[in-house]
Amino acid sequence: QSVLAQPPSASGTPGQRVTISCSGSSSNIGGNDVSWYQQFPGTTPKLLTYSDNRRPSGVPDRISASKSGTSASLAISGLQSEDEADYFCAAWDDSLSGYVFGTGTKVTVL
Amino acid sequence: VQLVESGGGLIQPGRSLRLSCAASRFTFDDYAMHWVRQAPGKGLEWVSSISWNSNIIRYAESVKGRFSISRDNAKNLLYLQMNNLKAEDTALYYCVKGPYINVGGNHFDYWGQGTLVSVSS
Numbered sequence: 329q330s331v332l333a334q335p336p337s338a339s340g341t342p343g344q345r346v347t348i349s350c351s352g353s354s355s356n357i358g359g360n361d362v363s364w365y366q367q368f369p370g371t372t373p374k375l376l377t378y379s380d381n382r383r384p385s386g387v388p389d390r391i392s393a394s395k396s397g398t399s400a401s402l403a404i405s406g407l408q409s410e411d412e413a414d415y416f417c418a419a420w421d422d423s424l425s426g427y428v429f430g431t432g433t434k435v436t437v438l
Numbered sequence: 439v440q441l442v443e444s445g446g447g448l449i450q451p452g453r454s455l456r457l458s459c460a461a462s463r464f465t466f467d468d469y470a471m472h473w474v475r476q477a478p479g480k481g482l483e484w485v486s487s488i489s490w491n492s493n494i495i496r497y498a499e500s501v502k503g504r505f506s507i508s509r510d511n512a513k514n515l516l517y518l519q520m521n522n523l524k525a526e527d528t529a530l531y532y533c534v535k536g537p538y539i540n541v542g543g544n545h546f547d548y549w550g551q552g553t554l555v556s557v558s559s
Contacts, residue, residue, distance in 0.1 A: 361543060361545065365482070365546070372550065372551055372552065373482065373532070373549050378544070379545070416481060418484075420542050425496055425542075427472075427487070
């Protein structure tokens with residue numbers, strides 16, 4: 329089950345900045361690293377950011393992430409049509425002794 | 439990094455199935471491994487994790503007591519034994535690599551293409 333809450337959708341026009349929120353608790357986001365994943369329809373998820381705000385090589389710097397307390401966010405600047413995808417946050421949960429994912433946000437480029 | 443899952447298929451409720459994941463192009467026994475599933479049209483759900491030496495194993499509550507994760511470091515293989523399958527276990531099962539030896543507190547850095555498990559009578 330999803331323990332991290334995300335808005336079901338977000339949208340913007342090309343060039344705009346879109347932000348996606350991920351809300352959790354002290355047992356997950358509040359005490360552990362947050363990661364974000366991008367998934368295009370019919371494809372495998374891809375790691376987008378990790379350790380709250382670090383990007384793997386190959387992920388453009390217009391993608392950024394942050395965390396404050398028990399919430400995290402992913403920002404996509406200079407929105408492009410290729411950014412249309414589903415985005416999931418994730419974190420380890422100390423109470424569950426397992427990983428939890430966000431409910432997912434579908435980003436649409438208008 | 440290459441992760442290739444196999445073993446999925448159509449199975450009746452209550453039956454068992456074993457998934458395999460063949461890992462290559464990295465030092466398999468240097469990393470924790472995971473199974474994550476995705477029901478059709480739904481989000482991601484973590485299923486199970488195993489540390490590099492199998493000493494630390496964790497399961498989601500939804501599969502605890504029914505699923506068993508294991509690994510064979512000599513053969514670079516990860517397994518998921520699924521017993522007493524239920525309709526709600528229907529999903530695409532991904533084999534996923536962790537960035538470190540241990541389970542917990544980090545992320546998932548590489549994902550396989552997944553193997554589909556359909557539980558239906």
